[in-house]
Amino acid sequence: MSAGSLAAVSPVLAVGALLCLMPAVTRPTLQFGVRVPRERARAPVIGRERRAYYWRTAAIGVCCTAAAVTATVQGHWPSWLTRIILLPELAAGFGCFLAARRKIAAVKNADDWFAGLRQTVVADTSWRTDPPRFPVRWLMPALAVMAATAAAGALRYRGLPAHIVTGSGHRVPKSAVTVLIVAGQLYFTAVYSGLMLIVHRSRPDIDAADPAASTLRYRRFLAAFSRALLTMAALADLGLLLIALPDWQVYRLSSIGRALPVLPFAAGVLLLGAVAARAGQGGSRLNGNVRGLAPAAGTDRDDDRFWKAGLLYVNRDDPAIVVGARFGVGWTLNFGNPVAWLLIAGIVAAWAGLAAIGAAAGI
């Protein structure tokens, strides 16, 4: 198996595994994007739909990975075609999510699970008076890799011919390769740390039934997750450096050795996955109950109406830009806030700019 085929198959496998494990790391009061009261989290319909989802997505992951392996082993198809398998894989996973969501929501609405419950939203003012600190020190590895890349590029630049042949077999100007690698690192680091900065200023996911303890758990989750994400940015930068070094003729690698740059990316994804699995969404799987610190205020508000398809948050009255994701671990944007659209436009425009430089250089 060549480096290209390995790079093509591994995302299919990773996406399959991630899809399958999503419900395990989501909070118990959010089942497939449906808000449920804590006392209903073990309702029979939820157990049934979770089991069905695990089996279905496991089968999808296995089938798609098998198809990807078959496609690359035969060798007739280019590697980008293998990556196309990701699309039906994601679509099928989304279908499983929607099926589970529809059935749970039907039972919830029929039995009126929130009837008689006091639905509250809780803010912890200590989140603002004693805000969580962005772990600036954890940005150092990414900056160090970027500095090393810039130094290596500067050292090798004069000695290189005007055009170099890249690992993917393209003949491109040496300036384009150098600029793209450094700009790519800058992009990864800026996007990851920028998004984490916004998340630090955003609201925590507070459980209305246990507000004080859930805020503390969220603090620990945010600290661990942002460190893991900044480490992942450093690893992604390292991956780009490993792509650049053979192009800059620092060393040559054999066929399988060309898969080397994939390793840091894979390590970063695994690290983030491990942190997510340990902590759960918003720290929901962490210990650290401080019950007695504050009385149970109520039940989380039934906010299903703001979540389109259970995944997209659209609430024009909510000034938040970033909110906790509904399914899986992480955050999502409030698409009812124009600033969120500006943010997407900025990220996409920067990516398009990089792609345009690449296209102009003939990569």
Add this chain to the structure above:
Amino acid sequence: MLLSIEPDGPVPIYQQIRDRIVEAIARGRQPAGSALPPIRQLAVDLGVNFHTVNKGYDLLRQEGLLRLGRKSGAVVRRDASSGPPDPGWAQDWTSRLQTLLAEAAAQGMPATGIAGECQAALADFAFPAAVAEVRNRGGGSP
């Protein structure tokens, strides 16, 4: 301080924000001089419109409980230990209290029950030692 509101409840949200902050001041959780989150940040944390929080804070400012400054942000201006209330304040409060007590009486709650509820609520508040002493002797102003 934990600020809990019911967004879909019958009481307007700005009123709930104002009520919760008054309660926190009375309980000693937000003493005079302590900071409250800036309006925009509290609006994000509660997932409500910026103007809603602004309205709640403005009520507190009018009541003399909050100081809103461009640089200092929102700071609690007074609490139980800051001395007696401003003259003329008690009039409005007494009429609202009468309405509240009348509701309980009209619903058939006995006088001892009403007094017990009042005692229980007062026991939860952080009165400074001197004021508490006066209150225990039964000579305190409202």
